[in-house]
Amino acid sequence: MLNIVLFGPPGAGKGTQSEKLIEKYNIEHISTGDLFRKHLGEGTELGKLARKYMDEGNLVPDEVVIGMVEDKINHSLDANGVIFDGFPRTVAQAEALDALLTKKGTAISGMIALEVPEEELKNRLMERGKTSGRVDDQDEEKINNRIKVYNQETLPVANFYEKQGKLSKIHGVGAIDEIFQKICAVVDKY
Template identity: 85%
Template sequence: MLNIVLFGPPGAGKGTQSEKLIEKYKVDHISTGDLFRKHLGEGTELGKLAQKYMDDGNLVPDEVVIGMVDDKINSSTDLKGFIFDGFPRTVAQARALDELLLKKGTNISGMISLEVPEEELKLRIKDRGKTSGRSDDQDEEKINNRIKVYKEETLPVAEYYQKQGKLSKIHGVGAIDEIFGKICAVIDEY
């Protein structure tokens, strides 16, 4: 199975690149943001809880996220693999994901980290906010908090996978297809 963690700060282009990777490699997509929005749209208690954390620009507790990811993996009919987009966000989540996949007889093939300068991230998020309808994409304070949370709580996940020899960094500024080509070159080496 091909299991890729697509990694990077908010606004790095993970969603855009995930769409292209899903089409090319025929893998299933697991985006915690999508899972949270689904639960919120359905009005579940889990969705309401997740929204409270997301509205404040904070991470949703690990046990909530892991449960949602496990449900998604179990309901997937595509056995070619997964693109994990925006997950894991903490080292505890990365360890839990490794354990979860091990029980299913597979593991993470690699992590691809999209590296984008902070000022570029802020511009991208604000631009996205004009069309996304997400209030957190339009509020400077929330944008700054999301980037701060990423640096403090999420960035250590890259170190976790680097220690396993699974981290590949890609410069995430440039034409979408150019960046996609660089990502595919890394994946094709797995």
């Protein structure tokens, strides 16, 4: 089973590249952002709880996220693999994901980290905010907080997978298809 963590800061292009990877490799997509939006849209208790944290630009607590991810994995066991987009966001989540996958008889094949300079991220997020209607991409203060939270709380996850020999870094600036080809070269090695 091909299990990939697509990693990078907000605005790095994870969603765009995930779509292309899903199509090429016929794998399931697990995006915590999509899971949150589903729960927010349906107005579930989990959605209301997630909204509180997201509106402040903070991370949703691990136990909530991990429970949602486990439910999605349970529905994806017959897939060729899974691409994790925006998860894990903390070392505790990475440890929990590794334990969960081990229990299911599989593991993370590798982490692909998209690296994009901070100014480029801010520009991309503001542009996305204009076209997507996503409120969290329209407020410069929230964008700055999301990037700060990523650098402080999420970036250490790359070190976690690097210690396992599973980290590949990709320069995430340039033509979408060029970046995709670089990602595919890494995935094909898995």
